Amino acid sequence: MTGLRLLGLRILRPGPLALVEDLGRPGLAAVGVSPSGALDRGALGLANRLVGNPVDAAGLELLLGGFAARFESAAWFAVTGAATRVTLDGHPVDPDAAVHAGVGAELRVAPPAVGVRSYLAVRGGIAAEGVLGSRSRDTLSGLGPAPLAEGDLVPFGAEPADPVPSVDFVPTADLGDGPVEVRAHRGPRADWFTPAALDAFFTVEWRASADGDRVGVRLDPPRVPAHAQRVDPAPLLLERAVRDELPSELMVAGAVQVSPDGRPTVLLADHPVTGGYPVIAVVAARSLDAFAQLRPGQPVHFRHA
Numbered sequence: 001m002t003g004l005r006l007l008g009l010r011i012l013r014p015g016p017l018a019l020v021e022d023l024g025r026p027g028l029a030a031v032g033v034s035p036s037g038a039l040d041r042g043a044l045g046l047a048n049r050l051v052g053n054p055v056d057a058a059g060l061e062l063l064l065g066g067f068a069a070r071f072e073s074a075a076w077f078a079v080t081g082a083a084t085r086v087t088l089d090g091h092p093v094d095p096d097a098a099v100h101a102g103v104g105a106e107l108r109v110a111p112p113a114v115g116v117r118s119y120l121a122v123r124g125g126i127a128a129e130g131v132l133g134s135r136s137r138d139t140l141s142g143l144g145p146a147p148l149a150e151g152d153l154v155p156f157g158a159e160p161a162d163p164v165p166s167v168d169f170v171p172t173a174d175l176g177d178g179p180v181e182v183r184a185h186r187g188p189r190a191d192w193f194t195p196a197a198l199d200a201f202f203t204v205e206w207r208a209s210a211d212g213d214r215v216g217v218r219l220d221p222p223r224v225p226a227h228a229q230r231v232d233p234a235p236l237l238l239e240r241a242v243r244d245e246l247p248s249e250l251m252v253a254g255a256v257q258v259s260p261d262g263r264p265t266v267l268l269a270d271h272p273v274t275g276g277y278p279v280i281a282v283v284a285a286r287s288l289d290a291f292a293q294l295r296p297g298q299p300v301h302f303r304h305a
Contacts, residue, residue, distance in 0.1 A: 039292030057125030082115025
């Protein structure tokens with residue numbers, strides 16, 4: 001896409017955190033740069049497809065809703081991700097659908113009933129300045145566009161070549177607010193843990209803690225589910241068999257590090273590129289989007305990929 005439209009979206013209220021995100025800047029770990037990008041890549045990709053954008057166009061990632069903005073130029077838009085109420089000039093509009101907004105129309109995205117992050121795509125994409133090939137905000141390093149603030153004008157990119165698709169209904173998988181099952185592979189340091197710890201990791205029910213952001217989600221000690229009453233939830237559940245110091249090594253999104261207290265942390269898009277805790281497992285790429293939408297206290301079950 002080339003060129004800019006002179007007007008765009010005026011931010012009236014950004015909510016707790018509104019960021020410009022695309023699919024990130026992969027392949028730069030060797031120079032100390034994490035991939036960043038949308039945490040729920042599927043939701044951003046769907047929003048872009050709904051308005052006829054390339055799948056990697058930049059959109060807005062909205063944390064816990066509370067977002068309001070005014071269209072300073074007419075545009076097609078779509079809101080996807082967390083289950084939330086979306087209104088245009090006070091009238092409800094469908095999520096997961098392309099909607100046309102006229103000049104001056106006010107868009108509001110309410111706090112979600114289920115999930116955490118919503119994604120707003122506008123036709124033409126968000127024309128923020130790119131850094132190292134991406135328009136994504138990396139909250140750990142500070143790379144990329146600053147978080148949006150009241151009064152900001154967010155410019156739109158040029159019209160894409162593809163038309164707005166004619167779609168009546170888009171089936172989406174609702175994460176819900178109950179237990180979430182995710183797939184994971186054994187990690188490169190799985191042999192640093194006891195057989196009982198490895199069995200427990202893939203058996204017990206973990207819970208997302210309130211200690212989570214775009215860098216990672218820490219999991220609280222599990223509650224033993226009914227189907228696994230024989231599992232002993234010892235205080236150090238993920239007990240290490242090897243207690244040597246681990247030199248810092250490369251980390252990837254989805255790596256599950258285990259801290260000395262035996263609690264795992266799932267690293268997400270803005271993760272540091274190295275870490276010194278052993279990685280017991282790596283979440284499969286197809287399951288990683290779920291961690292963008294987990295609420296504190298929500299149960300998580302790991303299953304072998």
